[in-house]
Amino acid sequence: xxxxxxxxxxxxxxxxxxxxxxxxxxxxxxxxxxxxxxxxxxxxxxxxxxxxxxxxxxxxxxxxxxxxxxxxxxxxxxxxxxxxxxxxxxxxxxxxxxxxxxxxxxxxxxxxxxxxxxxxxxxxxxxxxxxxxxxxxxxxxxxxxx
Amino acid sequence: xxxxxxxxxxxxxxxxxxxxxxxxxxxxxxxxxxxxxxxxxxxxxxxxxxxxxxxxxxxxxxxxxxxxxxxxxxxxxxxxxxxxxxxxxxxxxxxxxxxxxxxxxxxxxxxxxxxxxxxxxxxxxxxxxxxxxxxxxxxxxxxxxxxxxxxxxxxxxxxxxxxxxxxxxxxxxxxxxxxxxxxxxxxxxxxxxxxxxxxxxxxxxxxxxxxxxxxxxxxxxxxxxxxxxxxxxxxxxxxxxxxxxxxxxxxxxxxx
Numbered sequence: 581x582x583x584x585x586x587x588x589x590x591x592x593x594x595x596x597x598x599x600x601x602x603x604x605x606x607x608x609x610x611x612x613x614x615x616x617x618x619x620x621x622x623x624x625x626x627x628x629x630x631x632x633x634x635x636x637x638x639x640x641x642x643x644x645x646x647x648x649x650x651x652x653x654x655x656x657x658x659x660x661x662x663x664x665x666x667x668x669x670x671x672x673x674x675x676x677x678x679x680x681x682x683x684x685x686x687x688x689x690x691x692x693x694x695x696x697x698x699x700x701x702x703x704x705x706x707x708x709x710x711x712x713x714x715x716x717x718x719x720x721x722x723x724x725x726x
Numbered sequence: 727x728x729x730x731x732x733x734x735x736x737x738x739x740x741x742x743x744x745x746x747x748x749x750x751x752x753x754x755x756x757x758x759x760x761x762x763x764x765x766x767x768x769x770x771x772x773x774x775x776x777x778x779x780x781x782x783x784x785x786x787x788x789x790x791x792x793x794x795x796x797x798x799x800x801x802x803x804x805x806x807x808x809x810x811x812x813x814x815x816x817x818x819x820x821x822x823x824x825x826x827x828x829x830x831x832x833x834x835x836x837x838x839x840x841x842x843x844x845x846x847x848x849x850x851x852x853x854x855x856x857x858x859x860x861x862x863x864x865x866x867x868x869x870x871x872x873x874x875x876x877x878x879x880x881x882x883x884x885x886x887x888x889x890x891x892x893x894x895x896x897x898x899x900x901x902x903x904x905x906x907x908x909x910x911x912x913x914x915x916x917x918x919x920x921x922x923x924x925x926x927x928x929x930x931x932x933x934x935x936x937x938x939x940x941x942x943x944x945x946x947x948x949x950x951x952x953x954x955x956x957x958x959x960x961x962x963x964x965x966x967x968x969x970x971x972x973x974x975x976x977x978x979x980x981x982x
Binding site: 594 | 767770771773774777778779781817821879881882883885886888889890914915916918919920923926927
């Protein structure tokens with residue numbers, strides 16, 4: 581086999597392998613290659629339940645961003661959200677932590693507000709709704725606080 | 727009576743010596759790998775041999791593995807009414823476990839045996855000694871290209887195996903069993919994380935080193951003519967396959 585055809589066959593192999601690797605890590609592994617457009621929004625919650633970095637952020641069930649960071653700030657959970665470019669949030673939009681199905685993963689559902697003011701990069705979602713804790717709910721019911 | 731103990735002692739000593747020789751062999755290979763100049767043409771040829779020519783085999787086995795997984799997992803999940811999780815189940819078992827392990831086993835059978843036989847025949851026909859007598863290191867010409875080619879090819883072949891397998895599962899789950907393709911792929915995207923993909927690559931690279939080490943070592947220390955070559959090749963394949971599974975367990979217990 582001549583050197584040329586060896587190089588061609590290695591080239592094909594590397595190309596196919598790189599495509600497979602890229603597919604796995606970018607499409608499935610959600611590796612952020614390009615920082616891309618988008619902007620950051622901060623929201624503070626009393627209780628985030630099982631929300632994790634990488635969780636979805638949805639408006640009307642459509643994915644519009646991801647949770648990029650979670651930190652504790654003054655005994656409240658401070659969640660950083662990376663919103664996709666082109667999606668605007670009013671400053672009275674409500675961020676609520678919801679669960680997919682009964683045992684599914686947690687995500688943030690944003691309900692758009694009616695205000696004229698649009699949140700800028702680094703802005704804050706003031707209206708938040710914590711994760712629903714089923715045990716607390718049941719205990720409230722049992723001990724008659726409902 | 728004494729002879730039994732003698733034989734036992736001999737067996738233990740032989741095993742120890744084998745391990746020691748393998749360790750030195752690996753260290754020497756590493757030394758020649760980092761020491762320039764690199765025989766780039768030979769590296770390319772080995773990548774072509776281990777990597778490019780394994781693609782059809784990997785695509786075939788990967789596709790069928792994914793299809794079997796699709797069928798089996800669908801059958802199991804249906805008992806819980808959780809068919810929607812077919813995608814993540816297939817993708818995670820492929821990426822985390824079956825992709826690296828099965829592709830490594832297939833490459834061992836295809837390329838590992840050939841490497842062991844090639845080096846073994848060079849050893850018994852005294853070509854290795856000829857290299858040494860010309861003061862050319864057999865490590866630079868034979869081992870280093872194989873080591874680099876394995877390290878490079880195994881992860882790529884593993885990735886190809888995973889992707890083809892996921893689409894094999896797609897063919898069975900979506901096309902034949904009637905799951906919606908959105909459920910299949912979005913499920914995979916929700917549950918597969920970058921960590922799973924890197925774990926898969928690390929595993930593949932480790933298996934590449936194991937296969938290289940065992941096959942080249944067995945070939946390099948071949949003795950006793952044609953029969954020795956056949957024994958070296960068999961031992962190389964059996965030992966590499968076993969070590970892949972054993973090492974897989976330890977890697978997993980560290981990674982999970």
